[in-house]
Amino acid sequence: MNPAAATMKHFRLTFFAAFYFAALTAQAQPSFTAPAPTPTVVEDAANRRAAYAARVQEVVTWRAGLAKPGDPATLGIAEIAAKLSLRQDAEVCSAQLIELLKTPAGDMFWMFPVTAVSYLGRDQLTPAAKTAVREAWRTYMPLRGDTENHWAMYYTSLYLMAQLWPGEAGDRWFNGKSSQENFTEARDYLIHWMTLATTIGQGEYDCTHYIGEYSIPMLYLATWAADPAMQQRGHMMLDYVMADYVAETLNGIYVGSHARTDDTTVREKWNGLASFFGWLMLGNCPPTAAYGGWGTYFAIVAKNYELPEVIYRMGTDRAGTYTHFERKRTRHRWRYSEVRNPPVYKTTYVTKDYAVGSDQGGLLQPIQQHSWDVTWAVPDPRGVHNTIFSTQPYFGPRELMMYFTEMPDFMPAAVTFQGKPTYISEAKLLGGSPYEQIFQQDDTVVSLSDVPAGTNFEQVNGFFSKDLARLEEDASGWIFAQGGHAYLAYRPLAGYDWQPIDGGGQRLRSPHGKNGTLVQAAAESEFKSWEEFKAAIRALPLELKLAPTPAVKFTTLRGKKIECVYGAAPRVDGRAIDYAKQWKLFSGPYLNAEVGSGRLTMTHGKLKRVLDFNTLTITDAVMP
Amino acid sequence: MSITKLKFLRLIGACTLAGLTTGAAAGPKHDLYMCVLLSGQGQVMGGRPPALSGVYRSTDRLTAEHVGFGHIRMFTVIADPRAADGLYLTALNGVVHSPDRGKTWHILTGWDMTEPKGIALDPHAPDHIYAGLPDGIAMSRDRGQTWQRMNAGIRRSYTHTITVDRTQAGRVLAGTELGIFLTEDGARTWRLVQATDDVTYDLRQSPHDPKAFLAVTASDGALWSADAGRTWRRIEGVPTTHTLHNGDFDPADARRLVLCGWEAGVQVSEDGGRTWSDRTAGLPNRQVWSVAVDPDQPARLYAAPYLQPVYVSDDFGRTWRPLFFEKATVYGISFVARP
Numbered sequence: 001m002n003p004a005a006a007t008m009k010h011f012r013l014t015f016f017a018a019f020y021f022a023a024l025t026a027q028a029q030p031s032f033t034a035p036a037p038t039p040t041v042v043e044d045a046a047n048r049r050a051a052y053a054a055r056v057q058e059v060v061t062w063r064a065g066l067a068k069p070g071d072p073a074t075l076g077i078a079e080i081a082a083k084l085s086l087r088q089d090a091e092v093c094s095a096q097l098i099e100l101l102k103t104p105a106g107d108m109f110w111m112f113p114v115t116a117v118s119y120l121g122r123d124q125l126t127p128a129a130k131t132a133v134r135e136a137w138r139t140y141m142p143l144r145g146d147t148e149n150h151w152a153m154y155y156t157s158l159y160l161m162a163q164l165w166p167g168e169a170g171d172r173w174f175n176g177k178s179s180q181e182n183f184t185e186a187r188d189y190l191i192h193w194m195t196l197a198t199t200i201g202q203g204e205y206d207c208t209h210y211i212g213e214y215s216i217p218m219l220y221l222a223t224w225a226a227d228p229a230m231q232q233r234g235h236m237m238l239d240y241v242m243a244d245y246v247a248e249t250l251n252g253i254y255v256g257s258h259a260r261t262d263d264t265t266v267r268e269k270w271n272g273l274a275s276f277f278g279w280l281m282l283g284n285c286p287p288t289a290a291y292g293g294w295g296t297y298f299a300i301v302a303k304n305y306e307l308p309e310v311i312y313r314m315g316t317d318r319a320g321t322y323t324h325f326e327r328k329r330t331r332h333r334w335r336y337s338e339v340r341n342p343p344v345y346k347t348t349y350v351t352k353d354y355a356v357g358s359d360q361g362g363l364l365q366p367i368q369q370h371s372w373d374v375t376w377a378v379p380d381p382r383g384v385h386n387t388i389f390s391t392q393p394y395f396g397p398r399e400l401m402m403y404f405t406e407m408p409d410f411m412p413a414a415v416t417f418q419g420k421p422t423y424i425s426e427a428k429l430l431g432g433s434p435y436e437q438i439f440q441q442d443d444t445v446v447s448l449s450d451v452p453a454g455t456n457f458e459q460v461n462g463f464f465s466k467d468l469a470r471l472e473e474d475a476s477g478w479i480f481a482q483g484g485h486a487y488l489a490y491r492p493l494a495g496y497d498w499q500p501i502d503g504g505g506q507r508l509r510s511p512h513g514k515n516g517t518l519v520q521a522a523a524e525s526e527f528k529s530w531e532e533f534k535a536a537i538r539a540l541p542l543e544l545k546l547a548p549t550p551a552v553k554f555t556t557l558r559g560k561k562i563e564c565v566y567g568a569a570p571r572v573d574g575r576a577i578d579y580a581k582q583w584k585l586f587s588g589p590y591l592n593a594e595v596g597s598g599r600l601t602m603t604h605g606k607l608k609r610v611l612d613f614n615t616l617t618i619t620d621a622v623m624p
Numbered sequence: 625m626s627i628t629k630l631k632f633l634r635l636i637g638a639c640t641l642a643g644l645t646t647g648a649a650a651g652p653k654h655d656l657y658m659c660v661l662l663s664g665q666g667q668v669m670g671g672r673p674p675a676l677s678g679v680y681r682s683t684d685r686l687t688a689e690h691v692g693f694g695h696i697r698m699f700t701v702i703a704d705p706r707a708a709d710g711l712y713l714t715a716l717n718g719v720v721h722s723p724d725r726g727k728t729w730h731i732l733t734g735w736d737m738t739e740p741k742g743i744a745l746d747p748h749a750p751d752h753i754y755a756g757l758p759d760g761i762a763m764s765r766d767r768g769q770t771w772q773r774m775n776a777g778i779r780r781s782y783t784h785t786i787t788v789d790r791t792q793a794g795r796v797l798a799g800t801e802l803g804i805f806l807t808e809d810g811a812r813t814w815r816l817v818q819a820t821d822d823v824t825y826d827l828r829q830s831p832h833d834p835k836a837f838l839a840v841t842a843s844d845g846a847l848w849s850a851d852a853g854r855t856w857r858r859i860e861g862v863p864t865t866h867t868l869h870n871g872d873f874d875p876a877d878a879r880r881l882v883l884c885g886w887e888a889g890v891q892v893s894e895d896g897g898r899t900w901s902d903r904t905a906g907l908p909n910r911q912v913w914s915v916a917v918d919p920d921q922p923a924r925l926y927a928a929p930y931l932q933p934v935y936v937s938d939d940f941g942r943t944w945r946p947l948f949f950e951k952a953t954v955y956g957i958s959f960v961a962r963p
Contacts, residue, residue: 105671105672105673106670106671106672107669107670108669108670109670110670140693141693141695141717141729143669143670143695143696143697143716143717144716144717144718144738145669145670145716146669146716146738146739150669150670151735155735170730171728174693175717175729175730175731176721176728176729176730176731177730177731185734185735186735188734188735189735189736192735192736332758332759334758334759334782335758335780335782335801335823336780336801337780338779338780340759405739405741405758405782407825407867407869407886407913408842408867408886409866409867409886409887409911410665410886410911410930410953413665414665417664417665417666418665418666418667418668419668
């Protein structure tokens with residue numbers, strides 16, 4: 001693209017974005033347009049609760065207000081849910097619901113909103129509207145989906161609706177199964193999923209968007225399940241999902257590696273549904289536009305949940321720098337693997353100024369995997385690309401066949417039409433690679449790649465944000481940068497050039513199959529000056545090799561001697577890393593759980609909460 | 625294509641049909657079923673489909689009516705021998721049964737069985753259903769009321785296709801990620817009879833010679849067995865560089881076979897598989913998802929190029945014309961005997 005065209009495209013995008021946000025803000029989303037909140041710790045529980053309730057009210061009121069009197073087109077399912085939550089306009093909502101149910105679509109994304117409306121409307125909807133809901137669940141067969149977020153929504157909805165309409169025969173249900181059969185199947189799946197997640201780790205882990213597709217169903221179970229055990233499971237899993245998220249946040253922003261993110265959020269880290277939860281639960285970041293879209297469906301019953309103080313403080317009241325370790329699991333592997341859900345080993349290092357997070361590399365989740373980054377803190381994250389990372393851009397039918405049951409050849413191109421437009425692009429910044437191995441020690445990341453000749457693509461892409469305060473190519477081979485109060489030293493292992501990125505920033509394109517990236521982060525406050533930081537980095541012992549396989553020997557700023565050779569276990573101070581032995585389900589100052597235990601211990605200062613899924617108990621304690 | 629031209633083609637088609645069908649008033653003895661995605665490449669789960677995908681049935685070979693629910697992932701339809709109007713369907717939601725030719729549907733499988741592709745019934749024990757799953761093989765002995773996992777011994781058990789040897793109860797062949805497996809005891813034990821580098825996507829038993837089987841694969845081309853699946857040999861003259869999707873025998877002529885694949889187009893044999901000809905000319909692309917031979921009309925082929933209409937040929941692939949849909953991905957074409 002020539003510069004003029006690029007400028008025009010940027011102008012169009014900016015204009016469109018401004019128009020879009022102006023349209024939304026015209027409907028008054030106070031927290032979206034207000035100055036970013038200053039991260040503070042609300043000490044008083046009642047004040048904390050009141051602030052949470054006010055945020056919940058803001059969402060519901062905004063959503064209900066989108067419906068214009070006399071204009072049914074503005075009254076969608078979300079607006080109906082919001083109005084029923086506020087106990088407003090039940091007659092109008094009922095009439096419009098009947099209309100909307102004449103053309104159901106959206107599969108599991110239809111099921112849970114209709115479930116919410118059904119429960120909120122139990123004493124508000126007209127008999128005709130209730131009949132329309134009942135009929136829709138007889139005639140409309142939703143897809144059950146092909147991944148865990150789909151199944152969480154599908155089976156939670158089915159569980160609750162079978163509970164709402166007990167004792168009915170199969171001919172009353174879209175799938176021909178009786179109420180009891182549906183209830184039992186849904187319960188069994190949900191328990192199966194919870195057991196997997198709490199013993200060997202969540203699949204589709206730590207997603208910047210799909211956190212909503214898990215937390216909303218869990219809130220619904222906690223709110224509406226009649227069985228006390230399932231209600232408790234929902235509550236505990238919601239605690240679990242929130243704790244898992246909060247431990248890897250920087251001022252509410254989900255940091256580090258994600259099973260799934262997208263082309264926007266991978267750069268603008270705040271701009272995902274997860275940040276809605278940061279705002280709602282922690283109050284330390286702005287909400288995303290339209291409260292993340294799905295945020296409404298959480299807010300309508302959010303009064304039935306209160307974030308435990310121990311989790312709240314994990315996200316807002318940190319004593320200092322910490323390292324957090326997690327074990328997750330891959331999406332189901334159908335082909336090309338001896339193991340259904342191989343483990344994912346995550347490391348996240350968090351300071352007040354920046355966070356560094358990673359997985360071990362490889363293909364852990366198709367298409368939207370994000371394997372590592374450094375994210376720096378900013379006063380207002382809206383529109384800011386506060387991150388740096390590199391990827392080994394890879395695509396191919398083998399990745400897709402591993403994780404999907406589709407035929408092979410059409411998929412790579414088809415994926416680009418399904419909301420993942422960069423999938424087959426050499427410029428992509430998103431996705432995992434079977435040829436990338438990553439190791440993180442504290443705030444140092446080494447990513448090595450060894451791409452076979454002829455593979456798409458023999459390359460590494462480094463993301464350099466438009467929001468970097470400094471960017472200097474040093475004669476030593478290091479690239480020095482500053483983002484916020486984070487100093488960054490980035491060392492490409494092979495030659496590179498710079499390419500512009502739509503939306504701002506530059507892509508370091510290193511077109512070599514044997515390749516890698518070494519990054520060392522540090523806080524500005526650790527050094528007297530920028531020059532001192534650069535000198536310190538230059539002085540660190542470093543050996544780089546590309547042949548026969550990429551290798552790095554580096555003594556980190558923290559004094560650790562790391563040795564990484566592609567294809568071999570990383571070594572730290574001479575000792576080989578054994579992921580399988582060393583990585584627990586959670587370990588760190590805040591969250592701890594053994595693999596297979598079904599038991600998560602959360603701690604912050606003197607506060608302790610234990611979620612025990614074996615006994616379905618929550619135990620709170622204040623330690624002496 | 626203009627409406628007038630379409631009507632003219634349909635008229636021609638109707639005339640051809642009338643001429644080819646013995647006792648034209650009775651029509652074909654089989655209904656044609658197609659499992660179709662009509663929403664194009666951009667359709668994702670959870671979206672509002674712009675067109676009605678799912679199972680389509682043609683009773684007259686001129687028009688196709690939508691049957692049942694409108695899902696974007698359905699794979700094959702077979703007859704239920706226990707019920708005159710019964711159908712079994714494999715779909716993303718599981719193994720599904722209709723007792724009334726698609727008016728109502730009942731999902732037979734539970735949460736633990738997703739996306740079955742292959743399905744086969746044992747003609748000697750019609751209550752026995754075998755389903756090929758992405759994580760193995762499931763079997764029901766009670767018409768789908770209960771299911772058991774029956775893939776012990778199959779490593780990397782992705783199973784795309786499954787077929788029952790009609791000559792012997794409990795004798796089943798399964799096309800998996802790593803090859804073709806055979807059981808002779810109703811899926812209790814399996815043995816690998818043909819290793820492959822990648823998935824076997826279709827397995828067919830000859831309607832003429834029960835010892836003859838055809839298989840098509842992702843990277844090993846097409847395979848032939850003359851001893852009821854015990855041993856296999858590669859069929860020469862068939863592309864091995866592309867994924868082959870499915871194959872079919874002409875029930876009316878033992879010499880005629882057809883297969884198709886991605887970039888492989890349509891390949892036919894008219895000498896029992898000894899030699900093969902490319903019959904893709906006349907189709908809009910070589911990315912052919914499905915082919916089938918019409919059991920009621922000799923030499924009539926259907927082919928489904930990717931994102932194109934379903935085409936029909938009345939001269940075994942020498943010439944083609946569009947027949948159904950405008951922009952379809954057809955996961956399966958099958959014929960079910962009319963009740």
